[in-house]
Amino acid sequence: MSIPKDILAKWAAGKLSREQQQSLSEHYDLDALQAWLDRQAGLEVETVSEDSLWKGIQEKKKELRTDKKDSPPESKNPSTNISSRKPEWLKWIVFLLPLIFLIAYFMFRSQIAMTTIKTEKAEVKTHLFADGTTIDLAPQTEIRFNENQWETERLVVLEGQATFNVAKGNPFIVQTRSGDVEVLGTQFDIWSINRDWMRVQCYEGKVSVSDPQSDHIILEAAEEVSIANGKIGGVQKMTNNKVDWKAQYRSFTTTPIKLVLLDLERFFDIRFVASGLEDEVFTGVITLENVEQAARYLSTTMAYEFKQKENTIYFTSSK
């Protein structure tokens, strides 16, 4: 027995007869659906406030006020505008430019060829270089480097988190979207998620960390520093001079909850939701062995409550 494709809509609008409703209720739990719809009625779509909308209109009106009398706003005739007539030589440039790029590409291809190594969620990898340097990649991380240039310059581009064990030799530089790390020593860990935030921990030797504005500091063994919103913070002593993610736990120092959760999601095959709590800061060590333990510890420290539904854990404030 097939149901007409418009029947649910008619039911929702109250257009069905008693009989029709009866037969429809054999296919759908109509009471449950109605209850859901009633609950939905208490919500509304989020829109921009009336006041800011009105202000924007006033501003746009001002901009156009001078034009209003002169020309009809609908028609903007580009062909009558003398200054917009394109010069002849522009046509040649349009033709030649792609050709130039193509030639340059082939000429310099070997020099710009980059090797990329990437890890997925809950996956770790190690890459060994010819000079003995190793890089351990945490989950959801990508590194790019040019093997051909390794003799002269050791440059690695990093997105995510990795631990570096650098063999002595030429300068070794790691570039991330949130800052650069130059190695003066041997063992360090860099965790960079996006443009605004990065954490560097130094285990052995020294590293120089700089933010996009080229403010830099030098880290020594058992020290860490974070870059937040593009500015480098103060150097902090590490409580545990070990690589945390390899030792099955994560340590955070005044880290916003949204980044803590984003980070934990990489290690567990789960999703975290904490609406409204994202900017609260957390300091502490969270185990990576068991997601429930991790959630419980976080909740106890931050005065949250959590609940797991299928593949998602929801946090709310219990204050």
Added chain:
Amino acid sequence: MSVCAEAVFKDVFDRCQKPLQVFLQARGMVMHKAADSVQDCFVKLWNNCTKVERDKAKSYLFTIASRLHIDEYRKAEVRLKYRRGLSPMVVKEDGQYKLEEQEFKYKLEQTINNMTDKNRAVFLLNRFEKKTYKEIAESLDISVKAVEKRMSAALKRLYQENIFQKK
């Protein structure tokens, strides 16, 4: 009185700004882009105020809104919030209740954002803007039957994703 009078224009604005925002969000624009486009609609109305009669202003605005170039890479990001005055009494001690409300809102948002553009548009206009199927048909320039089919598809998805328990 013509729309060119400030008081009339403001009145049209008060009545239409929210439905227009929801209309554009329903069709796939994210909140801020939709707000920006709504501003442009009103500015257009202002510029053509001599040509539009007061009682035709609303349909003029909606026509302009429909004609707006909607970004090809649009992605539905409808966010919901509780109505002022109708928000559920949040009992502070009962963390369980608060959690369920938040969960409900989140799940509904997900379902809405996963709908196809056409179904979502009809669902939002009917359930949030309280438009009848006939009014929606006129706004979107389709038949009432087409509206009912899209609405049914949206309801079916809502049912399957949130109510139907598969054991």
